[in-house]
Amino acid sequence: MNQPWKPAPFAYVRPGTTEDALTELARDGAKVLAGGQSLVPVLAMRLGRPSMLVDINAVPELRQISRSNGHLGVGATVRQRQVQYDDAAAAVPLLRLALPWVGHREIRSRGTVCGSIAHADPSAELPAVASCLDATMVVAGAEGVREIPAAEFFTGAMSTVILPEELLTEVRFPVAEEGDGFGFGEIARRHGDFALAGAAVRVRTTSAGSRARISCFGISDHPVTRDVTEQLRSALDATGTDPDESDLRRALADHADGIADDVVDTGGDAHASAAYRRQLIAGLVSRQVARAYLKSLRPHREGKP
Amino acid sequence: MSLPYAYARTEADDTVDVTMTVNGSEVTLSLPARITLSDALRDHLGLTGTHVGCEHGICGMCTILVDGQASRACLLFAVQLEGAEITTVEGLGRQDDLHPLQESFSKHHALQCGFCTPGFLMSSYDLLTHEPDVATEDLPEELSGVLCRCTGYRNIIDAVDEVAHAHRDGLPGPGNCAQRTLVGRTPSGAGPAAAAEVATAAVPGHHPDEIALPTGEPTITVDVTSQLESAPTEVAQVFGDIRLLARCLPGAELTDELGDDWYRGRARIALGPVRLSFDGMAQVLEQRDDRLVLRAQGKDTGGGSAQAEIVMSATPAGTGVSLHAEARVFLTGRVASFGRSLAGDVSRRMFEDFARGMDRAAAGAEPDVGAKPPGAVAILVGALSDRARARLRSLRQRSRDRTTRRDRRRTPSRDER
Numbered sequence: 001m002n003q004p005w006k007p008a009p010f011a012y013v014r015p016g017t018t019e020d021a022l023t024e025l026a027r028d029g030a031k032v033l034a035g036g037q038s039l040v041p042v043l044a045m046r047l048g049r050p051s052m053l054v055d056i057n058a059v060p061e062l063r064q065i066s067r068s069n070g071h072l073g074v075g076a077t078v079r080q081r082q083v084q085y086d087d088a089a090a091a092v093p094l095l096r097l098a099l100p101w102v103g104h105r106e107i108r109s110r111g112t113v114c115g116s117i118a119h120a121d122p123s124a125e126l127p128a129v130a131s132c133l134d135a136t137m138v139v140a141g142a143e144g145v146r147e148i149p150a151a152e153f154f155t156g157a158m159s160t161v162i163l164p165e166e167l168l169t170e171v172r173f174p175v176a177e178e179g180d181g182f183g184f185g186e187i188a189r190r191h192g193d194f195a196l197a198g199a200a201v202r203v204r205t206t207s208a209g210s211r212a213r214i215s216c217f218g219i220s221d222h223p224v225t226r227d228v229t230e231q232l233r234s235a236l237d238a239t240g241t242d243p244d245e246s247d248l249r250r251a252l253a254d255h256a257d258g259i260a261d262d263v264v265d266t267g268g269d270a271h272a273s274a275a276y277r278r279q280l281i282a283g284l285v286s287r288q289v290a291r292a293y294l295k296s297l298r299p300h301r302e303g304k305p
Numbered sequence: 306m307s308l309p310y311a312y313a314r315t316e317a318d319d320t321v322d323v324t325m326t327v328n329g330s331e332v333t334l335s336l337p338a339r340i341t342l343s344d345a346l347r348d349h350l351g352l353t354g355t356h357v358g359c360e361h362g363i364c365g366m367c368t369i370l371v372d373g374q375a376s377r378a379c380l381l382f383a384v385q386l387e388g389a390e391i392t393t394v395e396g397l398g399r400q401d402d403l404h405p406l407q408e409s410f411s412k413h414h415a416l417q418c419g420f421c422t423p424g425f426l427m428s429s430y431d432l433l434t435h436e437p438d439v440a441t442e443d444l445p446e447e448l449s450g451v452l453c454r455c456t457g458y459r460n461i462i463d464a465v466d467e468v469a470h471a472h473r474d475g476l477p478g479p480g481n482c483a484q485r486t487l488v489g490r491t492p493s494g495a496g497p498a499a500a501a502e503v504a505t506a507a508v509p510g511h512h513p514d515e516i517a518l519p520t521g522e523p524t525i526t527v528d529v530t531s532q533l534e535s536a537p538t539e540v541a542q543v544f545g546d547i548r549l550l551a552r553c554l555p556g557a558e559l560t561d562e563l564g565d566d567w568y569r570g571r572a573r574i575a576l577g578p579v580r581l582s583f584d585g586m587a588q589v590l591e592q593r594d595d596r597l598v599l600r601a602q603g604k605d606t607g608g609g610s611a612q613a614e615i616v617m618s619a620t621p622a623g624t625g626v627s628l629h630a631e632a633r634v635f636l637t638g639r640v641a642s643f644g645r646s647l648a649g650d651v652s653r654r655m656f657e658d659f660a661r662g663m664d665r666a667a668a669g670a671e672p673d674v675g676a677k678p679p680g681a682v683a684i685l686v687g688a689l690s691d692r693a694r695a696r697l698r699s700l701r702q703r704s705r706d707r708t709t710r711r712d713r714r715r716t717p718s719r720d721e722r
């Protein structure tokens with residue numbers, strides 16, 4: 001047939017329950033279709049030729065945003081755009097800081113939070129958010145449900161511990177607490193493009209002092225998370241505990257090169273060399289850690305990252 | 306998006322039915338699962354306003370609204386859209402009543418080659434409906450999901466900015482979304498499995514419940530009066546025979562009588578390099594000796610559609626008849642881009658030819674209309690005029706009977722359908 005279609009033929013199935021979805025996924029060559037914003041381009045270029053797409057968008061329980069036990073649960077078909085504006089999702093300010101960087105509005109209309117995390121593109125924002133917050137991935141399979149911490153989830157470029165017959169049903173993000181401050185930044189060639197380098201930051205300030213954690217992306221085959229509490233403390237020793245943002249940024253810059261050397265393990269690519277990415281990370285980390293620290297000093301208000 | 310529930314399943318070589326609402330009209334297509342929404346809109350519904358560039362989500366040409374949110378039509382499979390509401394650039398405004406965004410794009414010269422324009426219109430429509438307070442300085446970033454190869458960004462931003470400022474309390478909705486019957490078509494060169502058909506409209510021998518006209522101003526209105534030499538009784542005979550009547554129109558051809566006053570037919574129009582061929586249906590709403598009301602809808606194979614309501618009345622004038630024709634014609638797609646005045650002129654000229662044909666037919670001669678377009682009429686001219694006249698008499702009796710049961714057809718409500 002002389003048709004202009006791009007993808008190779010595939011069977012299409014749209015189950016109505018998670019259980020049925022898992023039954024379908026057990027078949028050879030089956031692939032989950034969530035928002036399709038990464039999968040459809042892959043099919044269009046025939047980089048992938050799954051024999052069956054399991055469209056999970058009709059499963060009602062996967063559409064939920066829920067809040068319990070200090071966690072925000074984001075179901076497998078919850079759109080990125082929905083999370084960006086959802087009141088409940090405001091409890092995870094880092095998501096709100098990161099989402100505007102994910103593609104464009106038109107992409108976020110369909111793309112899902114879980115899909116981005118399952119897809120695990122090394123330059124994607126949401127895997128870094130999940131890593132920085134140490135989110136929990138809830139993965140269902142024939143044997144039951146596994147809960148996987150972010151630190152064990154991402155195994156390499158576009159690789160996670162999810163098996164082909166499993167479904168990521170939900171990601172649980174811890175909600176922000178009093179004393180939390182967040183920072184997020186990235187450098188891309190143009191808005192909406194994947195990042196050349198980016199950093200997500202959480203600083204938690206309590207009476208015992210401040211702890212800082214960064215998760216960098218675009219610089220390795222998976223998000224790289226580090227505790228930078230020591231570097232923040234020594235910068236604060238230099239500036240005092242109530243510094244001006246630019247002073248703190250400068251003080252952090254003294255440590256940023258060391259951090260960048262540690263996290264950047266890409267050899268560089270056509271878009272940016274490893275050395276350039278290190279420079280970007282050094283700048284992003286010092287700026288965003290400074291911001292996150294200053295926010296952590298402010299009284300906690302939900303939804304105001 | 307309301308999706309139906311378990312289990313929709315399509316094997317790789319099968320087609321699946323999907324029912325969605327496109328620009329206010331419900332349509333059912335039968336498609337293979339791997340047809341993207343952009344291809345379905347363009348190739349199966351003739352809505353070629355949705356452009357296709359990269360086909361993997363980068364360029365934004367194919368941006369449309371799904372349930373009110375801008376999305377990439379090239380990154381959706383049509384089968385996923387069961388129950389969804391789609392708005393394309395064709396739904397945004399009418400040629401004679403453009404959406405404020407379209408007006409503004411025109412005013413600010415925000416379209417050069419125009420390839421990116423539908424994408425920018427739909428993307429900015431979404432932006433301004435969801436973020437009416439968007440600041441001027443945020444526009445470049447907010448609109449960065451669509452690329453313009455002519456790099457006309459500055460004017461595009463000016464155009465959107467002006468509309469944003471003028472409509473802070475709410476952007477007017479899409480102005481060309483109405484219930485109408487969309488006739489699916491088969492893309493040229495496609496095998497049988499690729500045929501997309503509107504469930505009822507395209508099955509031979511079936512007709513839709515009604516032809517619903519869009520609301521608002523038509524693209525063309527025709528209002529012509531022609532003097533016929535034939536006597537009122539002779540004209541009444543032609544009014545009573547739809548087959549004969551169709552032959553009075555150059556290029557028209559009745560291909561099928563579907564019953565219940567429904568007819569299937571074709572009309573061909575040739576204007577210089579432009580060749581249009583409409584396939585469609587007509588429903589006679591009123592048929593009296595001196596008055597005829599019908600509605601017609603057709604799809605041009607090149608991707609335009611037309612809907613029309615035609616009212617003809619014959620009034621005695623001297624020994625002859627004054628034939629008055631009024632038509633409201635709604636055009637979309639390629640034919641609409643013709644330019645209104647040209648299309649209006651063509652329609653008027655066609656009516657004049659039609660009146661001449663009627664005069665001949667009423668006089669019992671073959672309606673040998675001038676300016677014969679290729680093919681269509683010639684096939685019919687061979688018909689025996691004796692037989693035609695005999696049929697005429699019997700049909701006329703039927704039409705008298707029919708006039709007593711008029712006006713029962715009313716637009717059924719959505720639920721009834």
Ligand SMILES: Cc1cc2nc3c(=O)[nH]c(=O)nc-3n(C[C@H](O)[C@H](O)[C@H](O)COP(=O)(O)OP(=O)(O)OC[C@H]3O[C@@H](n4cnc5c(N)ncnc54)[C@H](O)[C@@H]3O)c2cc1C
Pocket residue numbers: 031032033034035036037038039040041076101102103104107110111112113114115116117118119121123124125126162166167168169192193194195361362363
């Ligand atoms: C023009 C463009 C720009 C983009 N820019 C960015 C960007 O800047 N940053 C960014 O992060 N992303 C970007 N994306 C990708 C986009 O964010 C996607 O939404 C996201 O990566 C995938 O989510 P999805 O829901 O669309 O998943 P899909 O495309 O449906 O699926 C992606 C993959 O994950 C698998 N999968 C999906 N959901 C599940 C699940 N619940 N369980 C198991 N497996 C699953 C699928 O089988 C598939 O292999 C861009 C996309 C486009 C088209």
Ligand code: FES
Pocket residue numbers: 356357358359360361362363364365366367368377378379380
């Ligand atoms: S054609 Fe859909 S984004 Fe380019």
Ligand code: FES
Pocket residue numbers: 415416417418419420421422452453454455456457
């Ligand atoms: S006007 Fe030509 S691509 Fe934008």
